[in-house]
Structure formats: C-alpha cells, structure tokens
Amino acid sequence: MPMDRAKAVATQCCSSRGSVRPCSARAVLNEMRNFRGEASGLVPEEVHMQTEQVLKTINDIARGKAFLVGGSVRDLLLGNRPHDMDVVVPGSAQSLVFKLAEAINIKPVILNNEHDIVRAVFSGRHVDVAGLGGAASLEEDLKRRDFTINAMALAADAYLQGDWEGKVIDPLGGLNDLRKGVIRACSPLVLEDDPVRVLRALRLKGRLGFSLAPETVHLMHNLQHPLSEMPGERVWEELRHILKMPDSFRVFEFLHYEIKIMHQIFPEVAPMDRMGQNHYHADNVWKHCLKTLCEFERIIVNDNFLDEVKKTVRQYLGQPLTGKRDRLPVLKLACLFHDVGKWETRGEREDGRITFYGHHRAGSPLAEEIRRRLRMSNPELKLFRQLVEGHMQPLFLFKDAPSSGKAVLRFFRSLGEETPGCLLLSLADVTSSRTAIGRHDLAKAYREYILLLLKRYTEEKHWLLNARSLLTGRDICDILNLPPCPLVGKLKDKLREAQMEGSVGTRRQAVEYIQEIYKRV
Numbered sequence: 001m002p003m004d005r006a007k008a009v010a011t012q013c014c015s016s017r018g019s020v021r022p023c024s025a026r027a028v029l030n031e032m033r034n035f036r037g038e039a040s041g042l043v044p045e046e047v048h049m050q051t052e053q054v055l056k057t058i059n060d061i062a063r064g065k066a067f068l069v070g071g072s073v074r075d076l077l078l079g080n081r082p083h084d085m086d087v088v089v090p091g092s093a094q095s096l097v098f099k100l101a102e103a104i105n106i107k108p109v110i111l112n113n114e115h116d117i118v119r120a121v122f123s124g125r126h127v128d129v130a131g132l133g134g135a136a137s138l139e140e141d142l143k144r145r146d147f148t149i150n151a152m153a154l155a156a157d158a159y160l161q162g163d164w165e166g167k168v169i170d171p172l173g174g175l176n177d178l179r180k181g182v183i184r185a186c187s188p189l190v191l192e193d194d195p196v197r198v199l200r201a202l203r204l205k206g207r208l209g210f211s212l213a214p215e216t217v218h219l220m221h222n223l224q225h226p227l228s229e230m231p232g233e234r235v236w237e238e239l240r241h242i243l244k245m246p247d248s249f250r251v252f253e254f255l256h257y258e259i260k261i262m263h264q265i266f267p268e269v270a271p272m273d274r275m276g277q278n279h280y281h282a283d284n285v286w287k288h289c290l291k292t293l294c295e296f297e298r299i300i301v302n303d304n305f306l307d308e309v310k311k312t313v314r315q316y317l318g319q320p321l322t323g324k325r326d327r328l329p330v331l332k333l334a335c336l337f338h339d340v341g342k343w344e345t346r347g348e349r350e351d352g353r354i355t356f357y358g359h360h361r362a363g364s365p366l367a368e369e370i371r372r373r374l375r376m377s378n379p380e381l382k383l384f385r386q387l388v389e390g391h392m393q394p395l396f397l398f399k400d401a402p403s404s405g406k407a408v409l410r411f412f413r414s415l416g417e418e419t420p421g422c423l424l425l426s427l428a429d430v431t432s433s434r435t436a437i438g439r440h441d442l443a444k445a446y447r448e449y450i451l452l453l454l455k456r457y458t459e460e461k462h463w464l465l466n467a468r469s470l471l472t473g474r475d476i477c478d479i480l481n482l483p484p485c486p487l488v489g490k491l492k493d494k495l496r497e498a499q500m501e502g503s504v505g506t507r508r509q510a511v512e513y514i515q516e517i518y519k520r521v
Helices: 002-008 025-032 045-061 071-077 093-103 138-143 156-161 174-180 196-208 214-221 232-243 249-258 269-274 285-302 304-318 328-337 359-374 378-390 393-399 405-436 440-466 473-480 486-501 507-519
Strands: 012-014 020-022 067-069 085-089 107-112 117-122 125-131 153-155
Touching: 045 085, 045 093, 045 117, 045 125, 045 156, 067 071, 067 138, 067 156, 071 085, 071 153, 071 174, 093 107, 093 117, 093 125, 153 156, 196 214, 196 232, 196 249, 232 328, 232 359, 249 285, 269 285, 285 304, 285 328, 285 405, 304 405, 304 440, 328 359, 328 378, 328 405, 359 378, 378 405, 393 405, 393 440, 405 440, 405 486, 473 486, 473 507, 486 507
Parallel strands: 085 125
Antiparallel strands: 012 020, 067 085, 067 153, 107 117, 117 125
C-alpha cells in the first residue's frame, strides 16, 4: 500500500527552476515527529481502499496526469493517511467528475463553478478535484497556494504505486519548511488576496506545532484588507477548527496581543479590553475572558476531579450539536464572550464599588450580533445564548447555598441537556477570577460545589430531560376555565417542579395542586 512506503519518499525534489535538490524524506518524517502537535485519526482500511479506487479512476480518466496537491501531500509527508484528498487535473474538473460518477458510485458536488472545483463524495469522505484549464501549469497552480508546506504535488501514479522516489514537486521549498517546522506564505499577496488565510495559518501552527516565518508574521501585521470584510461563514469555519484545538486560547492571544487584529473579527473585544472590573477580579474584562477559556481547556483535558462525572462530561462534549457541527467550539466561544454584556451594564454603588448587574442578560443580544456576523447556525446561536445568559446561575445558587431543591431543579430545567456545559463554563469563569486575586480557597469551594451539581445532574438527568408533565396546557385551561395565556405556561412549569421534587406524583394530585396554586396567583 502507498502508506507503507511513506518513509521512502523521494530523496530529491524538483525546484521551480528545474534543478534537482537533494531532500531526505526520512529525515523530514523523523524530525516532524518532534513538531507534530496532533495525532492523526485512523482511517478504516476499507474506506482507504475505496479512496484509492476513486483516485485511480480519476487518474485513468485524466490519462495518468492527475496530481495530489496541498494538504494531502503535506499529510503524507508527515506520515499521516489523509482523510480527504485534493487533486488537480488538466482540462475541466467538472467534465472529469461527471465521467467519474458514471464509472463508480460517487456524488458530484460543484464547489466553485468559476474556478472549476468539484467534489466527489463517497462513504462520508470526499476528493476535491480542480481543473488546471488551458493556460495554467501545475507549477503555476502550486505557486498560487497559501503556504509553502501546502504547495507541493505528487503524481497520482506515483502515490498509487508507492513509488515516490524523486516524485515530489516542490517549487517553493515546502519540504525544507516542513522539515524545519515553519509556516511560510507562498508570496506577499497570499494574505492580502484572502485574509482568512491568517486564521488558517494559525490553525496549522497550533495543529502541527509549527512556527510562523517572520516575514509571514509581518504580512499579518500589515493587512490592507481586514478580516471584517470577509464572508462571516468562512471566518467561522476557520474559528471552529481553531476552537477544537486543546489550547486555542493561545491563538486568540496571538490575534489580539501579537498581530493586533482580533477586533477585526470581534469589535466587542475593544471595549472589553478597556474595561476594568470590581474587587472579584484582577484583570480587565477581555483578559479575564481569555483566562476563562484557558481554564476551561485545562479542566476538560486535565482536571482529575471530573473522574466521578467523567462519563457525563465526555458524552456531553462528544455529542454533536447538529449534523457535523460539534458543541465544543460554541462552548469555547461562550468562554470568550460570557461577560460581553458588562460594558453595557457597568455601574457604581455609593461606596464606590463597581457593579455589572444583569450583564448576563445584556449579553444575549450581543451574542446574537456575533452570530449574525459569523453566520452561525440556529442551533449554535441557541447554545451560545443559553451559555451567555445562564453562566451566572450556578454562582447565584452557590451564593445562596444551601440552595433550595426548587432552585436547583429550575436551573437544571432551564438549561436542559446543556447543563454540563453551563456548569463547566461557570467553573472556569469563577476559578480564573478567584485564583487571579489569590483566593484559592474560594476557587476550591466552588469546584466542590460544581462537582455536587454535576453529580446530581448525572443521577437525575434521565428524569429531568424525559419526564412529561402530568397535565398538558390544554388540561390546565379546561380545569381552570382559562384561555391559552402565559399564566398557563407558568402554572405548568410549577407543576413540573413539584413533580421533580416528588410532592406530586399522580394526575389527581396534579389537578389539586394546580387548583391550589391558582388560588394564590
């Protein structure tokens, strides 16, 4: 199989000037193991063989002139089996992929009609095919790519035969940068033409553990076309990948403090960064939110106290939010902006203490604005707003401890299946603020309280999430001779709380309970 020959990659690579440059792929692979920051996922052998069949058929239709390019070649050189592949072919990609669909079972999807890019979808994976057209050469195509480590090509024939000897086409020195662990822009125009590539570079940096070439950092510093002009869905797509990294907070530190363009994506950051806080905090609002993200990432990876509820937390974090969208990026985004409402609610008491009363509620419409810019999906927005609005509730319960059973149940019911996310966010929030002012005792006490809530949720979540009210809204209307109105909803909520507490267990008790509390309204 070609992957079995990964370590025998070409020892020589063609330069852009046609000369031959010695290059030890074995040395590249060995050295890269010191840089890699993320293990590749395992691709089932059956699916891998199907991918090779698709690639072989593409190459046959292209008369042996198909080339693997971009991240596919990079990942192969790193010793990873690519999940999906990028291929360039002479002539029309659309024509080729529709011929491919006639030959084997794939679904063609046109990604970019203008630039002739078509996706062949099969078994939950895909191969993206781009046509070179009549004028462009392979070398010209590679030089137009984003970073040198993505600007290499390998003939499909060579890959399928496992014979890579001297076959890696490398016009811009990508192999050398791969060996050194450097991300370098292919040209000065790379980032100006597409500023979203800044985020892609930082994603690669974090994923691979690479460094950025100084001249590439300089280009990032001096963007003439800001990220705010880019389509929001493209920005969010890159941010989602970044937020799935275990230490994404470093990327946001770099965006804000090093290249100073965080405000281009999130203008909310500027007032947050200027706003000092009260005696519970040592940091301004933005720095505290960054620390909250850092603490959240530490908790979900390293915090041993979660052992008792680890299964609940893992199931929660691993469950997709919708389709192929994970909830983790939204959780982390909420860490960054849970206090976004503070700059609209800042007040001062007579004794001089600063307050932010209701900032969690004030943050909700601001979360909506962030969603609008990034074109987040409705389920993503719902979770984002739930977390921003709800992040103070666990702390309110803690301050009122011992909290009433009703108050805890109301909290569980209001967050539903997102309860673990809200508790983890609140834990990261309070831990980061209290440790910053040296109150480790308060941080420890709060950790213990959150653990108790997580344990209770784990024990009762089936009932909390699945129990039905003994009476419907229509039942309540009929019993009390009321028209449909908000009061009916409130009465139904109180009945459900009584059911959760165990004081109401039958329909007859439910009727009596509703009649009794209606008298007190």
